[in-house]
Amino acid sequence: MLPQIIFALVTFVAFWYAYKQYNRIWKNIHLGKEIKVTGDKSQRWKNVVLIALGQKKMFKKWIPGLFHFFIYSAFIITQIELVEIFVDGFLGTHRPFAAIFGGLYTFAISLIEVLSLLAFVATLIFLSRRNLLKIPRFHKPEMKGWPKLDGNIILYLELALVIGIFMMNGADTVLQSRGVEHYTQTGSFAVTSWLGPALFGGLSDGALMFVERTGWWMHFLVVLGFLNYLPISKHLHVFLAFPNVFYGRLTPKGEIDNMDEVTTEVKIMLGLEEPDPNADMSDLPEFGAKDIFDLTELNLLNAYTCTECGRCTEACPANITGKKLSPRKIMMDVRDRMELVGKNITDNKTDCIAAAKKTDGVVLSKENYDDGKSLFDSITKEELFACTTCNACVEACPVSISPLDIIVQLRRYDLLTNSAGPSDWMPMFNAIENAGAVWQLSTDRDAWTKD
Amino acid sequence: MEVKTMAQLAAEGKSPEILFWVGCAGSFDARAIKVTKAFVKILNTAKIDFAILGNEERCTGDPARRAGNEFLFQMSAMMNIETLKNYTFKRIVTTCPHCFNTFKNEYPALGGEFKIMHHSQYLEELIKTGKIRITPDGTIKGKKITYHDSCYIGRGNDIYEAPRSVLLELNTDIIEMKRCKSDGLCCGAGGAQMFKEDEPGDKRINTERAEEALATKADIVAANCPFCITMIEDGIKEKNAQDKVTVLDLAELIAAGLD
Ligand code: SF4
Numbered sequence A: 001m002l003p004q005i006i007f008a009l010v011t012f013v014a015f016w017y018a019y020k021q022y023n024r025i026w027k028n029i030h031l032g033k034e035i036k037v038t039g040d041k042s043q044r045w046k047n048v049v050l051i052a053l054g055q056k057k058m059f060k061k062w063i064p065g066l067f068h069f070f071i072y073s074a075f076i077i078t079q080i081e082l083v084e085i086f087v088d089g090f091l092g093t094h095r096p097f098a099a100i101f102g103g104l105y106t107f108a109i110s111l112i113e114v115l116s117l118l119a120f121v122a123t124l125i126f127l128s129r130r131n132l133l134k135i136p137r138f139h140k141p142e143m144k145g146w147p148k149l150d151g152n153i154i155l156y157l158e159l160a161l162v163i164g165i166f167m168m169n170g171a172d173t174v175l176q177s178r179g180v181e182h183y184t185q186t187g188s189f190a191v192t193s194w195l196g197p198a199l200f201g202g203l204s205d206g207a208l209m210f211v212e213r214t215g216w217w218m219h220f221l222v223v224l225g226f227l228n229y230l231p232i233s234k235h236l237h238v239f240l241a242f243p244n245v246f247y248g249r250l251t252p253k254g255e256i257d258n259m260d261e262v263t264t265e266v267k268i269m270l271g272l273e274e275p276d277p278n279a280d281m282s283d284l285p286e287f288g289a290k291d292i293f294d295l296t297e298l299n300l301l302n303a304y305t306c307t308e309c310g311r312c313t314e315a316c317p318a319n320i321t322g323k324k325l326s327p328r329k330i331m332m333d334v335r336d337r338m339e340l341v342g343k344n345i346t347d348n349k350t351d352c353i354a355a356a357k358k359t360d361g362v363v364l365s366k367e368n369y370d371d372g373k374s375l376f377d378s379i380t381k382e383e384l385f386a387c388t389t390c391n392a393c394v395e396a397c398p399v400s401i402s403p404l405d406i407i408v409q410l411r412r413y414d415l416l417t418n419s420a421g422p423s424d425w426m427p428m429f430n431a432i433e434n435a436g437a438v439w440q441l442s443t444d445r446d447a448w449t450k451d
Numbered sequence B: 001m002e003v004k005t006m007a008q009l010a011a012e013g014k015s016p017e018i019l020f021w022v023g024c025a026g027s028f029d030a031r032a033i034k035v036t037k038a039f040v041k042i043l044n045t046a047k048i049d050f051a052i053l054g055n056e057e058r059c060t061g062d063p064a065r066r067a068g069n070e071f072l073f074q075m076s077a078m079m080n081i082e083t084l085k086n087y088t089f090k091r092i093v094t095t096c097p098h099c100f101n102t103f104k105n106e107y108p109a110l111g112g113e114f115k116i117m118h119h120s121q122y123l124e125e126l127i128k129t130g131k132i133r134i135t136p137d138g139t140i141k142g143k144k145i146t147y148h149d150s151c152y153i154g155r156g157n158d159i160y161e162a163p164r165s166v167l168l169e170l171n172t173d174i175i176e177m178k179r180c181k182s183d184g185l186c187c188g189a190g191g192a193q194m195f196k197e198d199e200p201g202d203k204r205i206n207t208e209r210a211e212e213a214l215a216t217k218a219d220i221v222a223a224n225c226p227f228c229i230t231m232i233e234d235g236i237k238e239k240n241a242q243d244k245v246t247v248l249d250l251a252e253l254i255a256a257g258l259d
């Protein structure tokens, strides 16, 4: 009875804690502006199947793409075995599915084993690639400290997971062959049928039972660890890639969204519309994005989904030529800011309430939040204004993230609300406004027809 | 070279099939004007009924929007849309990817729905329908060509094949650069970078792209955008390779090979 009680307790605590964490992420994403989901639903599902499930973009670099696919499919298929672990854990049974499903069970576990073996090799390759090979995208300034450690931790956890599987199946196989009671016959598994005897063949029954239980608990605890580790890691993409790809934009990449909030005003300016005499002019509106509240929920979902793989940065012409701009860093900065703001709101840090909205008993919320900081504290103008809007980052991203969409909104804030921006642009702006062309020239627009 | 304006045609009670949208670069930049003229030559050869807006044309607002100056973009865009509403024509064709992209993707949200084609698509159509025939002349024949995908025709609107199929008419091989098609490298001009100095870095983007183009050992770099042409030409000059390699627009290449 005792193992069952411990198992139930551990499961309960892990799931309760995970619930709190995922709830935090859900809430933080909703700090952004609501999005309207428009366009062809079937296209959205198609994207989920091709890009998220099928990892179409990952295969642009087919070698890492293939290894990533091994790890990913092992991760998904292993969950079949996890179901049985839960049944066994709660009921104190041992591999009841073997009797129920027979040959199918042997096949499923064999598949898990083969994929796990491939994943094991892939993980070792990824670990050495990340730490030994000097691949520039893994060693940019934004990858120092936690992001680097994060990238390694998950790979070590993956190794532990696979080792757990082979320990429990391997020892089980040997115990079965000795006809030890309680160890149900499962048929021979693809990997542990030879790996088990090779590794554990010389152990006593008692030692084998210990190895089997250790592997079993290790597998189970690592999975729970994963569940709770993901929300603080770049590996959240395991789940979020799906909604992120689903909600991703379907319009051509060249299109920049219209700012409907200025259209009426421009129409009035041009005399195409009459001003509304009842319009409230007391609040000067702010345009563009200064902080996470001004970005959309999709932008924020993007930030949580980012895998920090750096494919965007590697393709960015500004970054390639040594400028400070790195689209990956933009996504990481947005995520960090979102985490900080979310935490302050959860902790109800009342010193973050905007002075004008501070009254007795008011709690901190997205409506009154003002900690004197914004995205501009981490994202500099030097980065923002180096972007050529070339969409290479958007094209490169394996999970349909658009750093460009955020860059444009921040630029809008600087130009429209701050009336700042690079001074080099002033002559161009003036020329468009006054001469209707990007250069202020005295010649006629059709002068070329005259010579 | 005589080119009618929409206003002139309207005064005669006529409306053309094609409105040729020339764009700021095509109207004022000495290098881009050569492309404009080459394209007009093609239109005339194909006996296309077309006109331009002339002084009624304004900047589409692309660099203003990408800089973040949305007010200025919408102002310029709406003025263009109002002007165009006064005229009838079947389609707009432009030699500028930026104008193409704003018309195709961004004007509809402001009430401007027009049929727009980039000249790489239109040239493909003229060739396919037999309106123009090409026999590559001495300047092109036997030369190796590499093709630079502009961001707003390539990734921005996923047009990769039309320009290449036009180039194949010239009976030459296209040697692709290391980064091409959806992975193509920007020339460095987009996002209003054309109008400002670069941020500090190791090198200019156009230098990087020119190096890639030179690495193909091609004699001609074909492009489809006036800003790309300026950028890549500058990069090639920086490398002192201007005597060996020429940068030409698709329209110039086709115009040179017209029967
Ligand atoms: S759109 Fe901007 S950030 Fe993205 S790759 Fe191009 S220059 Fe870099």
Ligand code: SF4
Residues within 6 Å of the ligand: A305, A306, A307, A308, A309, A310, A311, A312, A313, A327, A328, A331, A396, A397, A398, A399, A400, A401, A403
């Ligand atoms: S934005 Fe996309 S490409 Fe860039 S680091 Fe994140 S996941 Fe990778």
